[in-house]
Amino acid sequence: MEQMLRVGVITSTHGVRGEVKVFPTTDDAKRFKNLKQVILDGKEPLELSIEQVKFFKNMVILKFRGYDSINDVETWRQRDLMITRDQAVELKENEYFITDLIGLSVADDKGLELGTVKDVLVTGANDVYVVELKNGKELLLPAIGDCILEVNLEQGRMKVHVLDGLMDL
Template sequence: MEELLQVGVVTQTHGIRGEVKVFPTTDDAGRFRDLKKIFLDTGREKLPLEIQGVKFFKQFVIVKFKGLDTINEVERFRRCPLLVPREDAVPLEEDEYYIADMIGMQVETEDGKAFGTLKDVMETGANDVYVIDSISHGEVLVPAIKECIRKVDVAEGKMTVHLMDGLVQE
């Protein structure tokens, strides 16, 4: 299981005083108000940063990091993910899962036959859609609804699905 979970991605700088514009990848962008520390994934290292201030603008979060006070100091953070330790993550409700824990899960049908591997989760307006790399059907899109997703076992890394008519071509 991933110990650090992504909550946003820096899209660009904001102004000249060291603020960055963040696209939230969490269900609750308001959670940034409660965050004090965060990790910035530069690709080479996970840089611990302290959050000094948070504002909201449209669908973005404007974040100011302590000790980084100029545009030049934060310019290099573009496209870098922002991560929080699992213990600082928002608690999950019943039938909710962290996407990071689901990627790579083995998917099987209700009759126990291997179907494929979960390779991505698309977040849409109505419900998420699971992108499954199927053994015999290629890429299959399965809506994350109770009628299709019968069981998710994060500990075992397994998901059981019901394939409704039309989801796969026979």
């Protein structure tokens, strides 16, 4: 399991006083209000203390302590903001971080190995797991109880029921 989780991506600077616009990659952008620190991902990760949080449309505007000029932050575009797993929100039963699902091996309820989870599509109704089959094709599985029977992160496995017609697509 990944020990660092991405919560956002810096898209651009905001103003001249060292603020940055962040596209949140977390379900709840308001969680930035409770974060004290984030880590700027890169060759040499940089721990940043959050001084101020504002919201504008679908973006989060962050100001970091000690970075007071546009010159201090302009090279941070397209860099990820990470948190440690202990800063992550509590998950409910049958909720998982996407990063933990990627790479799980997938078998059906008859024991047939199908492939591995390649991606998770976040839709309005429910997530959809993209499974790369052994033949190179993709299977799209809705993340609903009828399809996803068991997720075992420790063993790196997922047991699924493939609904009629899904393999035909």
